[in-house]
Amino acid sequence: MIDLRDYGYDERLSGSAENGLLPARVIEVRRERYRVICEHGEAVAAVKGSLLYRAAGMNDLPAVGDFVLLSHDPGLCGVDRVLERRSKFSRTEPKTMREEVIAANFDTVCVCSSLNRDFNLNRIVRYVSAARVSGGEPVVLLTKADLCGDPESFIDAVRKAIPGMAVVALSSATGEGMDLLSPYLAPARTLVFLGMSGVGKSTLLNTLAGEALMDVREIRGEDARGRHTTTHRRMFRLPSGALVIDTPGMRELGLWNAVEGVSKTFAGVKALSATCKFGNCTHTSEPGCAVRKAIEEGALPPELLRNYQKQMREARYAERKSACIARRGTKNRRM
Secondary structure, rough: OOHHHHOOOHHHHHHHOOOOOEEEEEEEEEEEEEEEEEEEEEEEEEEEHHHHHOOOEEEEOOOOOOEEEEOOOOOOOOEEEEOOOOOEEEEEEEOOOOEEEEOOOOOOEEEEEEEOOOOOOOHHHHHHHHHHOOEEEEEEEEEEEHHOOHHHHHHHHOOOHHHOEEEEEOOOOOOHHHHHHHHOOOOOOEEEEOOOOOHHHHHHHHHHHOOOOOOOOOOOOOOOOOOEEEEEOOEEOOOOEEEEOOOOOOOOOOOOHHHHHHHOOOOHHHHHHHOOOOOOOOOOOOOOOOHHHHHHOOOOOOOHHHHHHHHHHHHHHHHHHHHHHHHHHHHHOOO
């Protein structure tokens, strides 16, 4: 008999159980099929028609990490309800401009980036902005430290771009920095690994598990980019009792509902903006601009302002677009 508390189920959720339905956690998603774990062990499930009818969009359907109520059947279980999420990481789906939930009910968001030629500070900042509105605690993991002669300079660059951010440089090959992950690996706590393909997420997972849970491939020599190895989202339980959600690399991370997250990530720029002479200052040529003054004095890197403005424009555009789609959907349902 499986104790679902080992998979993060807690008292907050226990009151949601209904007669005839079992609580379970989604540990894998493959199109219309879900692998879940419940008191009877692992099982395959599909969404019931009643849930499909009630769902306003894809974000109301199960994602990896979700707790659900289901009717148990040895052949195919039926997911009747998705329980309230305490955290979720979402992006704007590129084609539909709707919310796509990548993972749910985690404690820590591990933004992974490799210390080779594919290192991209702007991409890291972008992921952190999205992570800060997820409900989880973000931490930046700089992988493949054994391929870098000066990991500290990269750590300093991330901390300068995102003041106060927890940053860990580590190597799955040599074990460097792996002990620094211990505080995040407590029993029943859930981590989600996010980042581009080839940054070492699957290799890191295998190292933490002490066995080959996921296939890994060599990076391309010409540009240090990795090939896709993880093709779907799946949760694994580590020997420590911690749970890790491994996700495929995302070529696009459209910010979803991230205005607050962008503000938190660029808190320094935001604070300076509040002291500008004009409330609607664009930080270009206005007199009394505190942001431009900080840049001129070398106190604020100019790329920080550019990234802040770019991410804020995108986040606000996504909010307007999603609100428009939601209004259109409400209107269509009334007709």
